[in-house]
Amino acid sequence: MDYHTLLARLGEGSAHPGGFQATKRFIRQIGFPRGTKVLEAGCGTGRTACYLASLGCKVTAIDRNEHMIQKAVHRAKQNGARVRFLQADAASMPFPDETFDVIFTESVTAFTQGNSAIREYLRVLKPKGVLYDRELAFAKPLTTAQKKELQSFYGLHHLRTVPAWLRLMRKSGFHQCSASRFSKLKKTANDNDPFRVIDHELFAKPDAVAMMMNNERLMSKYSRVMGSVVITARKT
Numbered sequence: 001m002d003y004h005t006l007l008a009r010l011g012e013g014s015a016h017p018g019g020f021q022a023t024k025r026f027i028r029q030i031g032f033p034r035g036t037k038v039l040e041a042g043c044g045t046g047r048t049a050c051y052l053a054s055l056g057c058k059v060t061a062i063d064r065n066e067h068m069i070q071k072a073v074h075r076a077k078q079n080g081a082r083v084r085f086l087q088a089d090a091a092s093m094p095f096p097d098e099t100f101d102v103i104f105t106e107s108v109t110a111f112t113q114g115n116s117a118i119r120e121y122l123r124v125l126k127p128k129g130v131l132y133d134r135e136l137a138f139a140k141p142l143t144t145a146q147k148k149e150l151q152s153f154y155g156l157h158h159l160r161t162v163p164a165w166l167r168l169m170r171k172s173g174f175h176q177c178s179a180s181r182f183s184k185l186k187k188t189a190n191d192n193d194p195f196r197v198i199d200h201e202l203f204a205k206p207d208a209v210a211m212m213m214n215n216e217r218l219m220s221k222y223s224r225v226m227g228s229v230v231i232t233a234r235k236t
């Protein structure tokens with residue numbers, strides 16, 4: 001089982017730094033007009049996508065992992081949200097050029113190769129469209145051994161500092177790229193996701209339990225350098 005399937009089977013609703021409260025605060029701060037065409041890339045179990053739909057956005061949401069999409073569809077049915085969910089790869093999206101006003105993504109780009117997903121974000125955004133990307137970031141560059149340890153467990157492709165994220169966005173063709181302050185990972189309070197579906201049989205599987213423990217170990221080991229940033233970037 002890979003890390004994302006573990007998250008999907010645990011039914012994680014906000015598998016990103018800051019959790020759902022940070023997401024809601026940020027979305028309220030932006031204030032999307034009703035009818036904004038939003039793509040959520042790497043939507044996981046669909047919590048953010050359903051929230052955006054509840055605010056009147058027209059939401060399409062993709063994820064590569066079939067378990068995530070199944071849970072996202074279930075969530076939307078349960079809470080009556082209108083979201084178009086598709087199983088698709090952010091690095092090769094099934095949408096025409098210039099389709100969306102906004103791309104929203106949380107803790108996904110770091111798992112994609114090179115700038116393949118970022119180029120796709122740029123392609124499917126309308127002119128003057130905006131990317132909001134909450135990403136895992138590091139306070140300082142990691143050693144090769146540290147990178148290897150995190151890459152092999154999480155399947156990460158990018159272990160970047162904030163300036164390195166900004167450089168990648170600019171190099172990939174985005175303009176007016178800015179970053180929030182780096183914030184360290186904090187344990188997020190249980191924010192009571194009423195539509196979470198946990199596959200409880202997971203807790204009887206030694207390999208899954210070992211993965212959960214390894215995740216805790218790595219989070220604690222890297223807690224002093226690991227954090228997050230929100231990048232805002234525009235298409236011309």
Ligand SMILES: C[S@@+](CC[C@H](N)C(=O)[O-])C[C@H]1O[C@@H](n2cnc3c(N)ncnc32)[C@H](O)[C@@H]1O
Pocket residue numbers: 004007012013014015016041042043044045062063064065068088089090091105106107108111112117
């Ligand atoms: C850490 S989880 C975050 C999920 C969700 N954004 C959230 O905050 O709860 C990363 C998600 O990105 C998805 N993902 C990773 N690489 C992807 C890709 N190339 N295309 C689409 N989804 C991808 C995974 O399946 C997983 O659901």
